[in-house]
Amino acid sequence: MPELPEVETVRRGLQPVMEGARIVTAEARRGDLRFPFQPDFAKRLQGQTVTGLGRRAKYLLADLGSGDVLLMHLGMSGSFRVIKPEHEETPGEFHYPRGKDSVHDHVVFHMSSGADIVFNDPRRFGFMKIIGRGEIEREPHLKDLGPEPLGNEFDAAMLARACVGKKTSLKAALLDQRVVAGLGNIYVCEALFRAHLSPRRLAATLATKKGEPTDHARRLVEAIHTVLNEAIRAGGSSLRDHRQTSGELGYFQHSFQVYDREGEPCRTDGCEGVVKRFVQNGRSTFWCPKCQR
């Protein structure tokens, strides 16, 4: 499921009920997700105050009062939902479980705010892991990540530099989290479309020319900024699993220009092209061969 806009949507939904609140109890309702839970995972969270909730690429990081950090990843199908108390009730009163469809509810946090936070992940490609704050830079999942696409350091010069010597397609380069961290299949397709660049183009063609980033690199950075910001504003894209923490769907899928639009007309003004699909590195690429070069 989740690429950067979906994860950021989840972060914004969880922040008000997590930050400043205490995890009264945590439950891991099975032994593993993508990896086995650490021994005493739930116990180590019990009683911890969440002092902040951040995001790095597609990872969520909850800072804990103990100085530890809870690292969370949603995999392909992970989602969080917040179950709020119906009235102003005594904190400590739990509201979960609820509903029948809870087989894939794998982790539950009972918060001192009165909210229950439920992590659901049918495919179990997600994971949670507690690490020390000092270990963040050495953490294998984080240490090779490239720049945040919406951060200050990600610009045309940086992208151009990252493309130097790349022997792969532009599509594959943008999916490579070492080049830029947070894009996935949808937003790579959408950004390439908006920049009118072919997913088949060699990544190295964006590389720095005589110390100056190419216009193509500038266009692409601009397209990435636009598409991510719009998607965050829309609460992400809901194809099947993604939900906002309120349970509402995101609605950026209605703004897709190419993703999942095979055979439909290109939406570029004056372009008579048709959206095509083909497989690149084992993933579907959607694009308009007429206006993406």
Added chain:
DNA sequence: CCGCGGGCCTGAGAGC
């Protein structure tokens, strides 16, 4: 070192 293909899981949808 780099780039690619397979594998990890479950569920939805298409086709028969």
Added chain:
DNA sequence: TGCTCTCAGGCCCGCG
């Protein structure tokens, strides 16, 4: 209805 097949928003690993 029910079976089988393909495909899905991510990432790790092993191979060449």
